[in-house]
Structure formats: structure tokens, C-alpha cells
Amino acid sequence: MKKIFGITMSILLAISLSNCTKDVGPVEEPNPSADNVSFTQDIQPIFDQNCISCHPNSGNLDLTAAHAYNQLVNINASGYSGKRVVPDAPENSVLYKKIDGSGTYGSNMPLGGSLSATQINSIKQWIIEGAKNN
Ligand code: HEC
Structure with a gap:
């Protein structure tokens, strides 16, 4: 009986100690809302400066602020078979392959630069990061 009590006590002690280290340890939980790139702050300004001179219309693609997001994410390209932006998959996104110098989908963008x-x-x-409208 005494032995069982001793074993039980050491198990309880071990559990409470492991809980203790867990609580005291540094809190570094991933924060899913802490994205690094913002569509509004980082991406739209690139379009504004380099694309919208041609892209209210060219390629049936409007990259002006009021329309860009809705014309990109999960939308079929007009001149190519493929989606303009596939969240999480730049290599499958026509938009990315149009700017990465690969020539996968014809001319690199911005056209002439x-x-x-x-x-x-x-x-x-x-x-x-999921091509969010953030
Ligand atoms: C000087 C004019 C011009 C500029 C500037 C320009 N584009 Fe284009 N873009 C075109 C033309 C013309 C087409 C249609 C021919 C083609 O697909 O290459 C096109 C097509 C595209 C397509 C394919 C659309 C589809 O659905 O078929 C994408 C994506 C694109 N451009 C992205 C961009 C981006 C991003 C920028 C800015 C970094 C940009 N373009 C700047 C003229 C331009």
C-alpha cells in the first residue's frame, strides 16, 4: 500500500512538474493573422506604378485598385489556360509567371520592362501567404 502511494505521488509530481515547465517556457505560438505582405499596402502600389497604364483593358485585365483583387484570385486568365492567381501556388499562377522572367505565358510584364x-x-x-485581400 505504501509503495503504491509512493508511485502515485511520483507520477503526480512528474505531471505537475511537466505542466510547470510548459507554463513557464517562452510563449512562441504561430500567429496566423501576422501576415507579412498586404495586398493593399504592398501589392496594389506595384500595380499602380507599373501596370495600370495598360491594365484597365489590356489582356482583359483591370489592375486598378477598385478591380484588381477581384480580377485576379481564382479567375481564369483570358489569354491562357490557367488561373491568374492560385492561392498558395505562385508557380501555378499566370500573374506570377508573367512577371518572373520565365516566359511561360508569352511576354514578360510590365510589357517592355x-x-x-x-x-x-x-x-x-x-x-x-494565401493571396488574401488584406
Ligand atoms: C505597356 C503595356 C502593358 C503594361 C505596362 C503591362 N501590361 Fe500586362 N499585358 C499587356 C498586354 C498587351 C497583354 C495581353 C498580351 C499578353 O498576354 O501578353 C497583357 C497581359 C497580361 C496578363 C495576362 C492576362 C490574361 O488573363 O491573359 C497579365 C497577368 C498581366 N498582363 C500582368 C501585368 C502586370 C502585373 C503588369 C505590371 C507589373 C503589367 N501586366 C503591365 C500590356 C501591358
Whole structure:
């Protein structure tokens, strides 16, 4: 009887100690709302500066602020078979393949120029983070 009590007590002690370290340890839980790239703050300004001179109309694609998001995410490209933006999958997104210099879908954008590596990466990262309207 005494032995069982001793074992029970050590189990209880072990449990309470492990709970204790759990509580005291550093709290570093992933925060799903802490996205790095914002569509409004980071992506739309790239379109404003480099794309909207041609893209209220060209390629049936309007990249002006009032329309860009709704014309991109999960929308079929007009000139290619594929979606303009597939959330989480830049490599399957016509928009990304149109700016990454790959030539997968004809001319690179912006037509006659190119985006900076930082801008290209922001668009890629925005898609990787789920292409949110944030
Ligand atoms: C000088 C004019 C011009 C500029 C600037 C321009 N584009 Fe284009 N874009 C076009 C034309 C013309 C087409 C249609 C031919 C083609 O698909 O290449 C097109 C097509 C596209 C398509 C394919 C649309 C579809 O559904 O078939 C995407 C995506 C695109 N552009 C993205 C962009 C982005 C992003 C920018 C800015 C970084 C940009 N373009 C800047 C002229 C332009």
C-alpha cells in the first residue's frame, strides 16, 4: 500500500512538474493573422506604378485598385489556360509567371520592362501567404 502511494505521488509530481515547465517556457505560438505582405499596402502600389497604364483593358485585365483583387484570385486568365492567381501556388499562377522572367505565358510584364527582384518577391510571397485581400 505504501509503495503504491509512493508511485502515485511520483507520477503526480512528474505531471505537475511537466505542466510547470510548459507554463513557464517562452510563449512562441504561430500567429496566423501576422501576415507579412498586404495586398493593399504592398501589392496594389506595384500595380499602380507599373501596370495600370495598360491594365484597365489590356489582356482583359483591370489592375486598378477598385478591380484588381477581384480580377485576379481564382479567375481564369483570358489569354491562357490557367488561373491568374492560385492561392498558395505562385508557380501555378499566370500573374506570377508573367512577371518572373520565365516566359511561360508569352511576354514578360510590365510589357517592355521588368519589376525589381523585391517587387517580384513581394507578389510571390503574397500568393504563398494565401493571396488574401488584406
Ligand atoms: C505597356 C503595356 C502593358 C503594361 C505596362 C503591362 N501590361 Fe500586362 N499585358 C499587356 C498586354 C498587351 C497583354 C495581353 C498580351 C499578353 O498576354 O501578353 C497583357 C497581359 C497580361 C496578363 C495576362 C492576362 C490574361 O488573363 O491573359 C497579365 C497577368 C498581366 N498582363 C500582368 C501585368 C502586370 C502585373 C503588369 C505590371 C507589373 C503589367 N501586366 C503591365 C500590356 C501591358
